[in-house]
Amino acid sequence: MNDSLRGKIEEIIGKINTVDLLVEQGCTSEVRKIETIKGLYLLKSAFKEKYRMWLKEEARILENINIEKQIPVPDYYGFIEDDNSSNLIVSFENGTTLTTALREAKSLTERKSLIKSFGLFLHQFHEKEPIKVLEQKNDWLERQLVKAQYYVENGQTEGSKELLNQLIARKPFSVKQTMIHGDCTTDNVLVKNGEVKLFIDIAGMTVGDPRYDISLAISDFVDDPELLNTFYDGYIRYRVSSEEFHYFNDGLYEFF
Ligand SMILES: Nc1ncnc2c1ncn2[C@@H]1O[C@H](COP(=O)(O)OP(=O)(O)O)[C@@H](O)[C@H]1O
Ligand SMILES: [Mg+2]
Structure with a gap:
């Protein structure tokens, strides 16, 4: 993770203590567990154009349905795009x-x-x-x-x-x-x-x-x-x- 992305993530969830790549990865993204002073988060990053579009859509939907709290999904914290990657931050769920x-x-x-x-x-x-x-x-x-x-x-x-x-x-x-x-x-x-x-x-x-x-x-x-x-x-x-x-x-x- 480069310094610029790290800085943007910290603006949202506070100073990062640890970052760990999850053992179980998905097919379209890289997932990491991030620990900050505020808690545990999941960072989901996509790099290919198609998957970056999917991740953007995922972020938009999560943000919207989080407001209603009717559908059981992780909590949404933010979405960050830079030149090479798109990054979604959600709550890390034990399960x-x-x-x-x-x-x-x-x-x-x-x-x-x-x-x-x-x-x-x-x-x-x-x-x-x-x-x-x-x-x-x-x-x-x-x-x-x-x-x-x-x-x-x-x-x-x-x-x-x-x-x-x-x-x-x-x-x-x-x-x-x-x-x-x-x-x-x-x-x-x-x-x-x-x-x-x-x-x-x-x-x-x-x-x-x-x-x-x-x-x-x-x-x-x-x-x-x-x-x-x-x-x-x-x-x-x-x-x-x-x-x-x-x-x-x-x-x-x-x-x-
Ligand atoms: N909010 C979360 N909390 C904890 N683990 C998660 C969370 N979201 C995803 N994961 C883990 O990351 C893996 C990949 O996430 P997923 O969103 O399914 O990515 P992909 O689109 O690449 O399939 C999941 O199989 C799961 O093990
Ligand atoms: Mg998946």
Whole structure:
């Protein structure tokens, strides 16, 4: 971290005592734990243009939804851009990602309890009345397909033109739109005391198709009927069909 960035961070959260790179890193950013006299913070930094845009969006959304305090996410402290990087500062949350919690679980009972809590957590989120700041004018799926097209044309995705054309031609029937996380994998929720309690990595949070969240949420255990049913013991409002799962998880998600 250069002196200029360090200075700007200290203006927001006070004098830095320690900076530690986290063992568990994400795919689009570098994450560090920062300790200052005021407390513990997480610094999330992005360097590639695409990921810097996502981080800016994450900062904007976090700042807005923090005001309402209705959605469980980290506290927002600031967003700093310089020539080479974009940097988000949020509260450091004690917890582990659900991916890690599931890996470290010592029994099937513990795994099932975590998965049911994930289902319930997502169910409660999708059932909430959407908050105004997350609403957008155009249809969510349309917006995703337009973005996917842009990424294809600019070589910024692994998804192919052929796959995109299939997704455009075979859109699923529409369902009631809800607030969605927008990248709802087991990597992007935090577990505290054995329960899923918090969303992280929320650049895609908006009002959209809840089947996208469900599909990404179940992707690690979709082939295990017992675990899948456990998820739906918590998430009782809707069950995605196998076609819907493939459309969202193996189709649309390829582009993001
Ligand atoms: N507020 C936070 N408190 C503690 N750890 C966090 C926090 N936000 C993210 N992390 C950790 O950093 C990792 C990467 O963060 P994430 O926002 O998911 O980045 P990416 O967009 O690169 O996937 C997470 O898997 C988690 O371990
Ligand atoms: Mg992530």
